[in-house]
Amino acid sequence: MLLRYGMIVLCTLIAACDREAATPVSEITEPAPAAEAAHPGEDLYQENCGSCHNGGVYKAPHRMFLGMMAPDAILASMDGGIMAEQANALSAPQKRAVAEHIAGRSLDADDRGAAAAGMRQQVAGSLAAAAAERLGR
Secondary structure, three states: OHHHHHHHHHHHHHHHHHHHHOOOHHHOOOOOOOOOOOOHHHHHHHHHOHHHHOOOOOOOOOHHHHOOOOHHHHHHHHHOOOOOOOOOOOOHHHHHHHHHHHHOOOOOOOOOHHHHHHHHHHHHHHHHHHHHHHHOO
């Protein structure tokens, strides 16, 4: 009995799919979505960061997780944090563009403003001091 009802449901679903697939293209009135302009930091990200953060290195946080971070935190990691060495070939505006691209929002829109800039300097100084201490300098 259960098999019979299962077959009826399956046949109904297949019939519904066939009807949807039979709609002629000429009857579709929705315009194709316009392609969005690429963010200025997208190409820089792909060239400098994507090989590791798109899944190439298992220890590197994936792009999806980086996108959850604030843009100022991403920028701080490139300015004096853990990613400073990898980002040393980028100019300050390029680092900013990459950080904004990854976070999906502008640093200007970040409500932390000047406090965040101060925090970046403090974190960078702390990291530099810790690194110097470890190296025995």
